[in-house]
Amino acid sequence: MKRSHINTPYLLSLSLSILCALIIGALILLVAGFNPIEAYGAIVEGAFGNGRHIGDFLEYAMVLCLCGLACVLAARVGIFNVGGEGQLILGAIVACQVGVWMKGQASWLVLLCAAIAAMAVGGIYAFLPGILKVKVKVNEVITTIMLNTVAVCLCQYLAKGPWKNPNKNMVAATDKLDAEYWLSSLIPGSKLSTAIFTAIILTLLVWYVMTKTSGGYEMKLTGQNPRFAFFSGIKTDRLILLCMVISGAMCGLVGMFRVYGAEHIYKSSISNDYYFEGLMIAMIAAYEPLPVVGLSVFFAILKIGADELQYIGIPSQIYQIIQAVVIFSMAAQSGILSWLKDRGQKKQARLAAQVRGGGKDA
Amino acid sequence: MHDLLSRIFSAATLNETLRTATPVALAAIGGAMTEHAGIMNIGMDGMILMGAFFGAYGSFLLGGGWLGLGLAVAIGILVGLLFALFVVKLKADEFIIGCALNTFAIGLTGFLSDSVFGYNGGKGMAALPKLRLSFLDHIPFLGKGLQGLSVLFYITLLLVLVLWLFVYRTPYGLHLRAAGEKPETLRTAGISPEKMKWIASILCGITCAIAGVYLSLGDLEGNFAKNMSNSRGYVAFACVIFGSANPAKAYLAALMFGFFGALGTCLQAYISPDLTAAIPYIITIIMMVYVVLRSQRRRRLSHRKEQVA
Numbered sequence: 175m176k177r178s179h180i181n182t183p184y185l186l187s188l189s190l191s192i193l194c195a196l197i198i199g200a201l202i203l204l205v206a207g208f209n210p211i212e213a214y215g216a217i218v219e220g221a222f223g224n225g226r227h228i229g230d231f232l233e234y235a236m237v238l239c240l241c242g243l244a245c246v247l248a249a250r251v252g253i254f255n256v257g258g259e260g261q262l263i264l265g266a267i268v269a270c271q272v273g274v275w276m277k278g279q280a281s282w283l284v285l286l287c288a289a290i291a292a293m294a295v296g297g298i299y300a301f302l303p304g305i306l307k308v309k310v311k312v313n314e315v316i317t318t319i320m321l322n323t324v325a326v327c328l329c330q331y332l333a334k335g336p337w338k339n340p341n342k343n344m345v346a347a348t349d350k351l352d353a354e355y356w357l358s359s360l361i362p363g364s365k366l367s368t369a370i371f372t373a374i375i376l377t378l379l380v381w382y383v384m385t386k387t388s389g390g391y392e393m394k395l396t397g398q399n400p401r402f403a404f405f406s407g408i409k410t411d412r413l414i415l416l417c418m419v420i421s422g423a424m425c426g427l428v429g430m431f432r433v434y435g436a437e438h439i440y441k442s443s444i445s446n447d448y449y450f451e452g453l454m455i456a457m458i459a460a461y462e463p464l465p466v467v468g469l470s471v472f473f474a475i476l477k478i479g480a481d482e483l484q485y486i487g488i489p490s491q492i493y494q495i496i497q498a499v500v501i502f503s504m505a506a507q508s509g510i511l512s513w514l515k516d517r518g519q520k521k522q523a524r525l526a527a528q529v530r531g532g533g534k535d536a
Numbered sequence: 537m538h539d540l541l542s543r544i545f546s547a548a549t550l551n552e553t554l555r556t557a558t559p560v561a562l563a564a565i566g567g568a569m570t571e572h573a574g575i576m577n578i579g580m581d582g583m584i585l586m587g588a589f590f591g592a593y594g595s596f597l598l599g600g601g602w603l604g605l606g607l608a609v610a611i612g613i614l615v616g617l618l619f620a621l622f623v624v625k626l627k628a629d630e631f632i633i634g635c636a637l638n639t640f641a642i643g644l645t646g647f648l649s650d651s652v653f654g655y656n657g658g659k660g661m662a663a664l665p666k667l668r669l670s671f672l673d674h675i676p677f678l679g680k681g682l683q684g685l686s687v688l689f690y691i692t693l694l695l696v697l698v699l700w701l702f703v704y705r706t707p708y709g710l711h712l713r714a715a716g717e718k719p720e721t722l723r724t725a726g727i728s729p730e731k732m733k734w735i736a737s738i739l740c741g742i743t744c745a746i747a748g749v750y751l752s753l754g755d756l757e758g759n760f761a762k763n764m765s766n767s768r769g770y771v772a773f774a775c776v777i778f779g780s781a782n783p784a785k786a787y788l789a790a791l792m793f794g795f796f797g798a799l800g801t802c803l804q805a806y807i808s809p810d811l812t813a814a815i816p817y818i819i820t821i822i823m824m825v826y827v828v829l830r831s832q833r834r835r836r837l838s839h840r841k842e843q844v845a
Contacts, residue, residue: 509627
């Protein structure tokens with residue numbers, strides 16, 4: 175297979191988009207009365223200023239990367255898993271509760287059970303819209319978004335009701351995990367844990383399967399031309415469903431990583447629309463696995479850096495604005511290019527017509 | 537059980553149904569326009585959020601609910617133009633642009649809200665009036681249910697009628713429907729389908745902005761909370777599909793959504809409010825499945841008829 179996905183035009187348009195987004199972000203900051211150079215300086219300072227923040231942004235990059243890859247896996251076969259957020263938080267709360275129930279057991283057993291439980295819950299929650307899409311042809315975007323809200327309600331109920339912690343001060347949270355089950359921290363004080371090694375292995379695995387195996391080729395074929403794939407003997411329905419379930423299981427696993435690696439408890443801040451950011455990244459990366467990794471690191475730096483902006487009085491949402499503008503410009507660039515090409519072709523056609531017309535006259 | 541039934545079929549439930557349904561209905565009738573024009577509009581949630589913020593901001597800045605509505609509609613037109621610029625002119629993927637618009641709206645409104653109102657959101661700006669009609673007091677059940685609704689509720693009813701007439705009773709509506717179904721035919725007739733798509737996007741921007749204003753200035757006293765659209769845009773999209781892009785049917789679908797929301801409030805005495813909050817969303821999924829099954833059955837039936845003939 176050709177190494178076509180990280181080509182120069184893509185990198186060029188990506189860097190142009192990011193530049194454009196940073197300029198628009200600066201303009202918005204200027205209009206709102208802040209100094210953009212100071213703000214961008216604070217973002218870089220905030221991300222690289224001390225070891226704790228470096229650990230935090232690496233952990234965030236891991237979350238974004240896995241979410242993005244989960245989206246890529248499903249999108250490759252032509253099904254958009256917008257419901258990763260729900261799969262993630264359900265995975266997180268179940269994994270956490272498994273840890274609470276199995277108090278006193280060996281830590282490897284608890285970790286294994288929690289991971290399996292989280293992946294099973296995420297997978298089942300993705301299976302539902304998947305089977306509706308494959309069997310009934312219901313638009314999966316709507317069902318997954320609705321299931322997100324349902325999952326939020328469900329987790330809120332569980333964390334306030336049956337699985338609530340005994341601590342009166344915390345309204346909606348499960349019990350805290352025993353310290354022996356925590357994944358060990360790599361940089362003291364930061365959220366970075368050994369989960370990142372599993373994440374790296376998973377990333378390599380996804381990349382390998384998608385680009386180097388016949389299964390990956392079948393996935394691509396199914397996504398690009400389902401009818402052709404079906405008639406060439408690929409069981410497209412089963413493949414779509416399988417990819418959706420794996421995508422959901424990955425999201426569930428991210429939830430487990432968030433609980434066991436970073437927060438050590440389930441509360442609503444376990445995910446703050448993290449999956450949607452991963453989805454955005456997958457879109458910017460044009461559903462290719464490798465750019466997802468690079469972009470995750472970039473946006474994680476931006477995000478963790480932007481969190482520091484609050485301390486100098488600048489709202490941190492500038493991060494979301496920059497992210498959205500990157501997508502707008504990426505999406506627009508292909509449009510602008512094809513528009514220019516169209517115009518060029520029309521011009522050529524007109525010239526050709528003139529030449530032909532001239533020939534007839536003579 | 538009797539207690540529950542009497543609570544469900546009460547004037548209060550009717551009132552809450554109408555109040556919950558209005559913002560969804562407003563967005564859905566706009567979404568019906570873009571749906572007719574052949575655009576899958578996922579970005580309505582962002583459009584609503586922009587409307588909510590700029591309505592509140594306009595009211596805060598200019599000191600009047602109607603001025604807030606004016607500013608929100610102006611911004612709504614701009615957002616509609618932006619959406620059309622990317623989707624129609626630059627032919628970008630409408631799904632990607634819709635998602636990006638939603639994120640952009642969350643980011644921009646959050647940023648501006650923090651800068652203008654401070655971290656806890658804005659409260660206490662002038663809201664739009666709620667109508668207290670004296671003749672409603674004389675009607676036994678309906679009167680109580682309809683009393684005290686926001687003026688935007690009546691504007692919504694008017695808009696549903698106007699847009700229904702526009703789509704099904706004017707030549708422009710025919711062009712709009714043709715732009716989505718048979719764009720090449722429309723082009724042959726000398727009308728640009730792109731132009732109709734631009735118009736549909738702008739109309740959708742306007743109604744979604746009003747939906748947002750309903751959230752910030754219509755239902756409650758003037759306030760703005762971050763992310764207050766709360767995935768109503770997606771529900772509105774489901775209503776559009778459910779109502780086969782007919783504004784009147786989309787309004788009925790929104791009413792159904794509103795009713796299940798109100799039903800959840802009734803059930804709160806028996807089930808945790810966190811669980812009842814999920815009911816309308818589960819109903820929306822069931823609605824989607826039903827719509828698809830219905831259209832598949834219709835297609836099968838018409839196919840069979842053709843075979844018989």
